Amino acid sequence: MGILDLFLQSSSSISLLGGLGVLLLVYLVSSPTFSLKEDRKGPPGPKPFPLIGNLLQLDLKRPYNTLLKLSKTYGSVFTVYLGPQKVVVLAGYKTVKEALLSYAEEFGERDPMLIMQEYSQGHGVLWANGDSWKEMRRFALTNLRDFGMGKKASEDKLIEECEHLIEVFKTFKDQVQEELSREIGSRNVQVEDRKNLPFTDAVIHETQRLASILPIAVPHKTSQDITFQGHFIKKGTTVFPLLTSVLYDESEWERPHSFYPAHFLDKDGKFVKREAFIPFSAGRRICLGESLARTELFIFFTSLLQHFCFTPPPGVSEDELDLTPRVGFTLNPSPHKLCAVSCIEQ
Numbered sequence: 001m002g003i004l005d006l007f008l009q010s011s012s013s014i015s016l017l018g019g020l021g022v023l024l025l026v027y028l029v030s031s032p033t034f035s036l037k038e039d040r041k042g043p044p045g046p047k048p049f050p051l052i053g054n055l056l057q058l059d060l061k062r063p064y065n066t067l068l069k070l071s072k073t074y075g076s077v078f079t080v081y082l083g084p085q086k087v088v089v090l091a092g093y094k095t096v097k098e099a100l101l102s103y104a105e106e107f108g109e110r111d112p113m114l115i116m117q118e119y120s121q122g123h124g125v126l127w128a129n130g131d132s133w134k135e136m137r138r139f140a141l142t143n144l145r146d147f148g149m150g151k152k153a154s155e156d157k158l159i160e161e162c163e164h165l166i167e168v169f170k171t172f173k174d175q176v177q178e179e180l181s182r183e184i185g186s187r188n189v190q191v192e193d194r195k196n197l198p199f200t201d202a203v204i205h206e207t208q209r210l211a212s213i214l215p216i217a218v219p220h221k222t223s224q225d226i227t228f229q230g231h232f233i234k235k236g237t238t239v240f241p242l243l244t245s246v247l248y249d250e251s252e253w254e255r256p257h258s259f260y261p262a263h264f265l266d267k268d269g270k271f272v273k274r275e276a277f278i279p280f281s282a283g284r285r286i287c288l289g290e291s292l293a294r295t296e297l298f299i300f301f302t303s304l305l306q307h308f309c310f311t312p313p314p315g316v317s318e319d320e321l322d323l324t325p326r327v328g329f330t331l332n333p334s335p336h337k338l339c340a341v342s343c344i345e346q
Helices: 002-030 036-041 063-074 093-102 114-120 130-146 152-168 174-183 191-196 198-211 243-247 290-307
Strands: 077-082 085-090 226-228 231-233 238-241 308-311 339-342
Touching (some): 063 243, 085 093, 093 238, 174 290, 191 198, 198 290
Parallel strands (some): 085 238
Antiparallel strands (some): 308 339
16 A cells, blocks of 8 residues: 555656646747747847846846847847846947937837836836827927026026035046136136037046946837847837947947047047937937036036046045946946045135
8 A cells, every 4th residue: 555655646746747847848838038939030149047037147236248248249139038028139339329210110119117117107208108208208398498408598507506516615637627727717617618628528428428327228119020130029029228338339439448538539629429429328219308418517517627626535546446336227426535626726
């Protein structure tokens, strides 16, 4: 009897394991995440593990670095799985530009994160889609302009805020301050002065480029099936435009990993725009506040450097400053103690 019980238990265990094996096989074959048919059509990428996808292969603190490395192996359009979710990554200036501008409609949907979807209920200009997004975008732009974005009143308000800030904090680099002293003197900086401050403008742009504070654009989603650069991408697929791959594109920037303001200067020292400079993303989902942000950056940066010289605190050298950013939704600078010395007192 004991032998029979043992046999029945063994049979049950084998049946259970066999059943689990069959279920796993069915899952692997039927799941769109691991469909061999889709893999043949879609963009290439590292082989995912069941359920967890490629999470073990990603640096979860700085996933954009891993995605940059993967683009070297799999090309400018590739697939990764964040758990069971399929994500198509777009890397490099030409690919990101083509997707967001030439295929703006196909790649123009927003893929809201679950937590944001529950919070916003599909509303809000950042996460909405379709007619709702168009209406809210139009409303947002109208109100931003009514509040002075792009107008002299907005500039005057920023200058007033700078004056308050200067009262609290009294060199970046000698060349910037020399240019400011030569062209502006002691009067308030105006946006129209930008054209006469090419080196200062280049420093601001190069700081934005190298900092790359939004390494991955807010997720997009395909609005329809599309064949892009020879790869089939299904409707509803999450898409990550890898902005840092554009700002560090070795085919676009002479020294992509170094601070080099000459990226934005011609041989005569005049400022030049670079098409691969897209820190605010591009296309129909470009940041609505870009104009205001550019104005703020210019006014605050020039006003501060016009009045102050910044140095590390006593006993700390510039080389000892940790420039490693803190990772969040965006990359933020780590806290630093600096000395702000009024240039007037020198």
